[in-house]
Amino acid sequence: MRSLCVVRVAVLAGMLVPHAVLPATAGPAEDHRIRGWTIAAQLCSQCHVIGREPQQGGFVGPSFVRVADMLSTTGPALNVFLQSHHDRMPSLRLDRDEMDAVIDYILSLKAEAPND
Ligand code: HEC
Numbered sequence: 637m638r639s640l641c642v643v644r645v646a647v648l649a650g651m652l653v654p655h656a657v658l659p660a661t662a663g664p665a666e667d668h669r670i671r672g673w674t675i676a677a678q679l680c681s682q683c684h685v686i687g688r689e690p691q692q693g694g695f696v697g698p699s700f701v702r703v704a705d706m707l708s709t710t711g712p713a714l715n716v717f718l719q720s721h722h723d724r725m726p727s728l729r730l731d732r733d734e735m736d737a738v739i740d741y742i743l744s745l746k747a748e749a750p751n752d
Pocket residue numbers: 675676679680681682683684696697698703714717718722723724725726728738
């Protein structure tokens with residue numbers, strides 16, 4: 637039950653404040669990331685902390701910020717990961733565009749360059 641609640645709150649938050657949680661670059665690229673965030677809130681947030689804010693407890697997967705900051709995390713690597721089978725993570729059937737959006741969102745969490 638608890639994790640369902642978390643999903644619901646995350647989904648709601650996604651509808652209300654996407655601009656507050658995502659970098660403010662206007663245009664189609666931002667829309668695509670917001671779509672990714674929304675998909676992540678629905679499909680990934682029960683097992684992963686998907687936003688920048690740390691959250692307590694109960695997440696079986698690594699936070700997306702941590703994933704984004706791993707050197708091995710690139711678009712192609714995420715692509716392969718999300719299309720392959722895992723023991724501890726269910727295979728999620730995302731269509732091409734959903735997958736791209738989620739990948740785009742995760743990559744947007746990479747720590748920004750110091751001089752940005
Ligand atoms: C039922 C739980 C569950 C759901 C739902 C889930 N994951 Fe995971 N995920 C995991 C677990 C557990 C791991 C750690 C896997 C491992 O270490 O073998 C993981 C690992 C990952 C990783 C890290 C890969 C790496 O290189 O270490 C990525 C990226 C990821 N998940 C993306 C997603 C995305 C995107 C979604 C939603 C579309 C999602 N996950 C939904 C449980 C889940």
